[in-house]
Amino acid sequence: MPLSPSSSAQAAREVVAFRLRDLRKSAGLTVTDLAGLCGWHHAKTSRIENARTAPSATDIRRWCRAASAEDQAEDLIAQSLHAESMYTEWRHQVRSGLKKLQDSAVRFFHETQLFRVYSSSLTPGLLQTEGYAAAVLGISAKFQDLPVDDSADAARARVKRSSVIHEPGHRFVLLIEEAALHYRIGDSDAMAAQLGYLLTAGALPQVSLGIIPMATPERTQWPRETFHMYDDNLVSVELVSARVRITQPSEIALYLKAFEELRSMAVYGQAARTLIVKAIDALT
Template sequence: MPTSPSSGVQEIRKSIAARLREIRLDAGLTGRDLAFHCGWHPAKSSRIENVKALPSDADIRAWCTACGAESEADDLIAISRNARSMYMEWRRLQRTGLRRLQESYVPLFERTRLFRVYSSHVISGLLQTPGYATALLSAITAFRRIPNDVEAAVNARMARSHVICEGNHRFAILLEECVLRHRIAGADAMAEQLGHLLAVMSLPSVSLGIIPFTAERHMWVIEPFMVFGDAEAGIELLSADVTLTAPNDTHLYLRAFSELQRLAVYGTQARRLIGAATAALK
């Protein structure tokens, strides 16, 4: 079973803590000794070694200096910064609203040639209509209690989706059938959204598969994710946006995508599922 995306970050944090402990032990210092040299409470050393607290850059440098291992500091700081950048809490990314977040993805979207997208909860942002996006981003704004810039955020989301029709991009997109049925928006907006899916299916750059309720699952429903080319994966959690670039991590999501593809239906069968979801709106 694949590990959760945040577990990769946790493993990095554990490795940093373990290395700091080794450095302390090699220096012949106790946790209390280290705290004295660093000028902090002994509990802080224990919390760092037990992965209860992530050390700051200054903490790592002070730790290494106290242990006579200054040469270790730069590498550990770089690893620690990478762990922090992998796991970005939504409250930080969305603190000024949603528009800037939508715009921040544009360079990545424009340089990516092959998108692999798996959506288990909502229609992928790449395929959203203005009505659906407005309803979804309004719900996110209310839930997060962030500044309301939904109109501007929707416009930015629609603008970034130009990659669907322009440029040398290809899209392999998988939706769980439940995504078609979730009433994210009102009946009219949902009908428009489902109709848009049918239209997008005709684009030569898009392969849209639907995983039916009735699929005999050898791969369970997992968190939504997008793989950009072969080098980077983005995973959306309730609490954070996780970026994975380590080859083992991206390979794991590429493998999961391949397994999920085997469950999907395409063409006429996919259109039937979209049509049935549309009919259920009446």
């Protein structure tokens, strides 16, 4: 079972913290000794060693200099930056608006050949209609207390970005829990249009759309957090507070294993369309 995304990011921070602690101990320095050589309070050393505070590049260089291990500084800095980039808070990402956040991924989408998406709560962004996307992003704007609600512009940008689904050279394997088809996002018209579009998009030759029935007996995977896999290079996981980027091959392999097990429980083709039509009928 994969670590939770936030745990994965914390584990990466702890690797850096442990390496720094080992350098201090190997140099025969106490926490207070190292703090004195670095010019800060000993409590800061403890916070860094216990992965409660992320060290800056300057902190790491001072630490390595004090421990006579300057040759390890740049490697530790790179490792620390990677750990911090894994976990990016939404409030930082949306600071410049939701539309800019959508636009920032356009080039990356064009470069990705294989998209794998598992969603337990929403229609995947790649298949969202403008009305549904506006409702989703409007909820996000209110929740994040954004000073300017640009969710309508962001929805148009999301749909434009999703046009990659019609371009040659890309494949899409998309899994949705049946329950997500019934969650009312937006009004009935927006939901009906969204579910209708799933019937159309799911028939595209480059798209494999699977629905995991709520009545699936003896599940091998319970509903997981929504995650996106881009080729075999990146997994992106969306939490309430942050987006986590996972690039460690061993962790990507675990997500792929989970994805394949979820995919084995899904239904496709006419069986999937039947579940979508059932959700449409439930709107009336």
